[in-house]
Amino acid sequence: MNTTSLFTRSRAAFLAGALAVAGAFVGIAAQNPGNATVSVKRDPQPIKRVPMEPSSFSDVVKRVSPAVVKITTETKAKKMAAQGQELFNDPFFRQFFGNRMPEMRQQPVSGLGSGVVISADGYIVTNNHVVDGADTLNVTFNDGRELTAKVVGRDPQTDVAVIKVDAKGLPAVTFADSDTVEVGDRVLAIGNPFGIGETVTSGIVSAKGRRVGILQDVQGYENFIQTDAAINPGNSGGALVDIQGRLVGMNSAILSRSGGFQGVGFAVPANMVSHVADSLVKNGKVVRGYLGVSIQNLTPGLIESFKLKDNRGALVADVEPNAPAAKAGIKGGDVITKINGKPVVGANELTLAVTSTSPGTKINLEVLRDGDTKEITVTTGQRPNSGKDSESLLSGGDESDTGVLNGVAVDDLSAELREQFNIPARVKGALITNVDPDSAAARAGIRAGNVILEINKKPIRNAQDAVDLTAKTESKKTLVKLWVSNPSGGGSTVFAVVDESDAKDNS
Known part of the structure; x- marks a missing residue:
C-alpha cells in the first residue's frame, strides 16, 4: 500500500447532508493587510517537569478553551452543463428548441475544522487545508458567538493559514517554545472533532521532527510533533498544548488505515506556526531565507568517501552561481555541521533553520572541508518560487556505450x-x-x-x-x-x- 495514502487531513466535510471528505480547491483571494502586525504572547521557558502530574487538567482547559474555535466553511454550488451541451450549440437545434439550455448544479459543500486565536484583535491560525477552496468562513467561539472570517494568507508548504474576524478583546493562546518540548511530555489536544463541539483529549509527545510525506506534493517543510492524543476529522487547526496551557503545536493530520484515529497524530510545531503566521500577517505570504545550495544527508558510503567521523551535518552537493552561499565561499563537498552555534543533525534541520529566517539575515555556519573546520558567515537571500511542472525523464537513449559503472x-x-x-x-x-x-x-x-x-x-x-x-x-x-x-x-x-x-x- 502506498504509505502516503494512509495520511488523513482531519477535516470533516458534509455533502448534501451526508458525512464525506472535502478537498475541492476553489480559492479565496488572500487579503494583503499591508503593514499589519500581530503580537502574540510568548513564554519561552521550558515546561516544569515534576515526578507527579496533576490529577486533573480542568484548570488548563478552562484557560485555553476560549481561544479554540470551530471553523465552518462552505464552497458555493457550481454550474454544470447538462449532457448533450454540444447539440444545443448547433443553429438547427436552436431554431426548433430556442436558446434555453437545461443546467445542473452541484450541491454546496460544507466543511469543518478548528482554529486557535493568537491575538486579541481577531487573528486566528488554522490549517491551510481547512480553508483551502472555501468561499465563506464562519467562526464559532465556545461561548456561542459566531462571526464571519476572511483569509489573511495561506502557506500550503507548512499547511498553515491565518484568518481574521472583526472583533476586539478576544482570549488568545500563549505560545511555548516548541524547541524545548521533549518526547514523553504530557499534551492536550483541543478541537471540534466531527462538529460535535469542543473536545479535549490527552496524550504524550510520541516523537519530534517527523517527516512523513504529507506535504510532498507542494515540496512542503515538515517538522511535525507526533502525539497519541486523539485527533479526528474536524480537529485540524486545533490546539496542542502542554500542561501549563501553552501552545506547543497545531493539530494537522493523522496516520490511519481506517480513516479514524489509531494513535498516530501530527501537529505543526508552535515555533513554525508563529513564524509563518507573522509573515502572512505582515506580507500576505511567507518570505523565506535562502542559501542557494543543494544538500543531502550523509550515508555510510558518503562518510567513507569524504573521510568523515560521523553522519552529523548536511553535505553540500552543489552551490548555485551568485547565490548567497557562493558569495560567502561555500563549496560543493562542504559539510555544514552547525548553524548559529547549533548542531546540524541532517539536511532537513538545516533547511528548516534557514527557511525560518528572513532574507537579509546573517547566519554563522560551521563547515567541514577536507578535514578542516571553517567558520563562514552568510547573508540569506529570498527563496525563489518553485519551478515548473516535472517532466518524465525515463525515456531511453543510445545504449551502445555501457562501459561506465557496470550496467x-x-x-x-x-x-x-x-x-x-x-x-x-x-x-x-x-x-x-x-x-x-x-x-x-x-x-x-x-x-x-x-x-x-x-x-x-x-x-x-x-x-x-x-x-x-x-x-x-x-x-x-x-x-x-x-x-x-x-x-x-x-x-x-x-x-x-x-x-x-x-x-x-x-x-
Whole structure:
C-alpha cells in the first residue's frame, strides 16, 4: 500500500447532508493587510517537569478553551452543463428548441475544522487545508458567538493559514517554545472533532521532527510533533498544548488505515506556526531565507568517501552561481555541521533553520572541508518560487556505450537530448540513458535521466570522459556527483556512492 495514502487531513466535510471528505480547491483571494502586525504572547521557558502530574487538567482547559474555535466553511454550488451541451450549440437545434439550455448544479459543500486565536484583535491560525477552496468562513467561539472570517494568507508548504474576524478583546493562546518540548511530555489536544463541539483529549509527545510525506506534493517543510492524543476529522487547526496551557503545536493530520484515529497524530510545531503566521500577517505570504545550495544527508558510503567521523551535518552537493552561499565561499563537498552555534543533525534541520529566517539575515555556519573546520558567515537571500511542472525523464537513449559503472549506459548531452530531458544549458556532463536494475549503480539510486557531473571529484565533460575515468578507477567504490530532476521541475545536485564490492555474481 502506498504509505502516503494512509495520511488523513482531519477535516470533516458534509455533502448534501451526508458525512464525506472535502478537498475541492476553489480559492479565496488572500487579503494583503499591508503593514499589519500581530503580537502574540510568548513564554519561552521550558515546561516544569515534576515526578507527579496533576490529577486533573480542568484548570488548563478552562484557560485555553476560549481561544479554540470551530471553523465552518462552505464552497458555493457550481454550474454544470447538462449532457448533450454540444447539440444545443448547433443553429438547427436552436431554431426548433430556442436558446434555453437545461443546467445542473452541484450541491454546496460544507466543511469543518478548528482554529486557535493568537491575538486579541481577531487573528486566528488554522490549517491551510481547512480553508483551502472555501468561499465563506464562519467562526464559532465556545461561548456561542459566531462571526464571519476572511483569509489573511495561506502557506500550503507548512499547511498553515491565518484568518481574521472583526472583533476586539478576544482570549488568545500563549505560545511555548516548541524547541524545548521533549518526547514523553504530557499534551492536550483541543478541537471540534466531527462538529460535535469542543473536545479535549490527552496524550504524550510520541516523537519530534517527523517527516512523513504529507506535504510532498507542494515540496512542503515538515517538522511535525507526533502525539497519541486523539485527533479526528474536524480537529485540524486545533490546539496542542502542554500542561501549563501553552501552545506547543497545531493539530494537522493523522496516520490511519481506517480513516479514524489509531494513535498516530501530527501537529505543526508552535515555533513554525508563529513564524509563518507573522509573515502572512505582515506580507500576505511567507518570505523565506535562502542559501542557494543543494544538500543531502550523509550515508555510510558518503562518510567513507569524504573521510568523515560521523553522519552529523548536511553535505553540500552543489552551490548555485551568485547565490548567497557562493558569495560567502561555500563549496560543493562542504559539510555544514552547525548553524548559529547549533548542531546540524541532517539536511532537513538545516533547511528548516534557514527557511525560518528572513532574507537579509546573517547566519554563522560551521563547515567541514577536507578535514578542516571553517567558520563562514552568510547573508540569506529570498527563496525563489518553485519551478515548473516535472517532466518524465525515463525515456531511453543510445545504449551502445555501457562501459561506465557496470550496467550504466551514457551519452553526450546534445541539444536534442537536453530538450528531451529538460536539462539546462549550464549542466555539463554525461547523460545516463539506461541503468541495469540489478547493478550496483541502481542500488545506489542512480536512474536514467540523471547527468554524471563528477566521478571521484573529477569533472566529467562528456560520455567518453565518464567511460575513460571509470576504466582507470581501481577502487570498488566510486563517488559520483549527479544532476537529478525534482518533483517541481528543474533539478538539483546530489552525491551517490556506487559500491561494486557487493555486486551480484551473474556468471
